[in-house]
Amino acid sequence: MLIRLDPASAEPLFAQLAGAVRGAIARGELAAGERLPSARELAESLGLNVHTVLHGYQLLRDEGLVELRRGRGAVVTAAGTDGLARLREAVAGVTAEARRLGLSADELIALIRKEYA
Amino acid sequence: MLIRLDPASAEPLFAQLAGAVRGAIARGELAAGERLPSARELAESLGLNVHTVLHGYQLLRDEGLVELRRGRGAVVTAAGTDGLARLREAVAGVTAEARRLGLSADELIALIRKEYA
DNA sequence: TGTATTGTTCTAGCTCTAATAGAACAACTT
DNA sequence: AAGTTGTTCTATTAGAGCTAGAACAATACA
Numbered sequence: 001m002l003i004r005l006d007p008a009s010a011e012p013l014f015a016q017l018a019g020a021v022r023g024a025i026a027r028g029e030l031a032a033g034e035r036l037p038s039a040r041e042l043a044e045s046l047g048l049n050v051h052t053v054l055h056g057y058q059l060l061r062d063e064g065l066v067e068l069r070r071g072r073g074a075v076v077t078a079a080g081t082d083g084l085a086r087l088r089e090a091v092a093g094v095t096a097e098a099r100r101l102g103l104s105a106d107e108l109i110a111l112i113r114k115e116y117a
Numbered sequence: 118m119l120i121r122l123d124p125a126s127a128e129p130l131f132a133q134l135a136g137a138v139r140g141a142i143a144r145g146e147l148a149a150g151e152r153l154p155s156a157r158e159l160a161e162s163l164g165l166n167v168h169t170v171l172h173g174y175q176l177l178r179d180e181g182l183v184e185l186r187r188g189r190g191a192v193v194t195a196a197g198t199d200g201l202a203r204l205r206e207a208v209a210g211v212t213a214e215a216r217r218l219g220l221s222a223d224e225l226i227a228l229i230r231k232e233y234a
Numbered sequence: 235t236g237t238a239t240t241g242t243t244c245t246a247g248c249t250c251t252a253a254t255a256g257a258a259c260a261a262c263t264t
Numbered sequence: 265a266a267g268t269t270g271t272t273c274t275a276t277t278a279g280a281g282c283t284a285g286a287a288c289a290a291t292a293c294a
Binding site: 167 | 281289291293
Binding site for chain 2: 238240241242
């Protein structure tokens with residue numbers, strides 16, 4: 001799993017890291033049960049602080065995509081791997097775009113219904 | 118044009134302001150050539166600092182949505198409408214993906230609302 | 235032309251978040 | 265039993281966002 005981070009981006013490093021893992025899961029590059037590198041390991045190879053990596057991992061845990069256990073590390077959950085993950089990314093993209101355009105949830109949903117009909 | 122800001126949001130005030138104007142343009146509430154309130158005026162009515170409003174205006178200018186001129190203020194440009202087209206494309210992509218996965222419109226909308234919350 | 239309006243630029247200070255750093259600790263693996 | 269790994273704690277640094285005040289330059293308009 002290749003991870004590229006942009007320190008100059010407005011998006012925080014921990015969020016970029018979480019996004020990279022999220023995308024890898026969505027694209028099927030990471031299967032359920034698979035282990036991510038340990039935080040210390042990944043921090044070393046990315047030139048980041050351990051806390052920054054753990055921050056990203058904890059974000060993924062809060063989203064239900066990975067499980068964190070001491071001594072074992074971060075493991076991809078089964079819920080994170082099905083086709084819904086891909087859809088979720090698409091949904092996130094659309095909502096972000098809609099938000100960026102200042103649209104409310106209802107306004108976006110009106111567009112969706114129109115498109116679905 | 119009604120503008121609502123949430124000071125508690127993680128999104129900066131200047132970005133929220135820009136988003137509101139952006140949405141109004143996308144929805145056709147603001148036509149090309151129309152003038153926005155002056156920064157001092159809008160800052161007063163929103164309870165913000167002039168610099169914060171100008172920061173938002175300058176963001177819109179960098180995006181090509183408005184033109185800024187001293188003595189005249191912020192004027193909506195003609196290029197202001199293609200953002201909506203981009204959103205429409207994204208919406209089409211998501212609905213296609215959802216259909217492919219066998220989701221109903223309501224199931225998709227549930228995801229959208231969850232994402233928007 | 236003269237005057238008011240409006241964006242531009244500058245300095246300054248405050249607050250909060252992100253990121254780094256080091257350390258001790260608890261749970262799990264082997 | 266020993267090593268690995270996430271958890272928690274305190275602390276510091278750097279930068280963004282916001283506010284504030286002032287002076288300035290270009291435009292609009294009477």
